[in-house]
Amino acid sequence: MKQTPNRLSVAEFASLAAMLFSLVALSIDAMLPAITQIATDLGVANRNDAQLVIGVFFLGNAFGQLLFGPLSDSFGRKRVIVAGLILFLFGCLVAVVSQSFSWLLIGRLLQGLGAAGPRTVMVSMVRDLYVGTAMARIMSISMSIFILVPIIAPAVGQAILWVASWRYIFGTFFLTGFVALFWLLIRQPETLSVSSRRPLKIETLASGFMVVCRSRVAVGYTLAMGAMFGAFVGFLSSVQQIFQDTFQVGDQFPFLFAILAVSFGVASLVNSRIVVRFGMKIIISSAMTFATLVSAAYFMYCLSVDTPSLMSFMLWGVLCFLGIGLVIGNINALAMEPLGQVAGLGAALVGFLSSFTSFLIGVPIGRAYDGTVVPVITGFMVFGVVSLGLILWTGRNTAVSGAGTG
Known part of the structure; x- marks a missing residue:
């Protein structure tokens, strides 16, 4: 543990970190029940x-x-998180008052841009304050709280829609972000000393980019992560239509979504118990193979029947997301492993490349929705194969050992 004056207690710091981490998941999952109403109103x-x-x-x-990420290395963690939160709050206000779909999308773009600040920089803040098992403990506590958000967020959104319009969901985002901002400002000291800050230089960014691009391990696992998560973005984009239009579940949607979200939480717990024994590389290749085979089997089933049942879709989701949850828990760490000399910038580049790849893949998958589950299942099957191929290509002839990376 590093010595820093005015340190928050472990419980308070972990809770603040969890709140800041959770803004992204809350801003996505709580919106899902409102998509139909937004389309109608705008x-x-x-x-x-x-x-x-x-x-x-x-x-x-x-x-x-x-x-x-790079800004926080130059200007300090706290002020960059504050800037991100202010941008997020502004995006929420734009969404609340928007009278057209275009303005709503501008608000959402600003929310996504702003929410990346606390989500990205908070990891660096944890790293500034804690090392080794102490850091692992903080992240474990924060992630345990964070896992609950995708489970309950759609229910929160649905509850708001029962008594008010979708604009109040954005109001809830604003209130959450404001509380996080106020808490951060009055309680959390800056964690990166002035002497430890690095000037923001184009040459540094370009050099870090080249380090990432020259690493087969970093590029391979990053693209594999993007391909895999791209299918999941397609699922998130169309899941409300699948449940409401295809299966017509009505108000049961948040609860059914919560069951699928629990699969990720279970996968996280399982991974923490088996990763040391089996190693990250074995786990991600096995789990990705499992998720892809489950999707391929369900794809064939969907083609063989007139209308797949809700129960079959839920079974596919639980099994597939168990596999993907095991992959997510390890693949980012493997992508970062050869980037120790540019860890902060490397994390930003890996995060950007994987997220942008998932956007490019996920949006077309979602927009292919045709009243059936076939497009999204096809996405998981096809890009599962792509992701698995990249994982196997990356792991070939690399010096990273399975157990050693655990």
């Missing part, structure tokens, strides 16, 4: 266009990761 002719409420947020978040 006159969106093509229902699939309304999915951009999700996709544009991911786009802003991708560029935000590239922006805020």
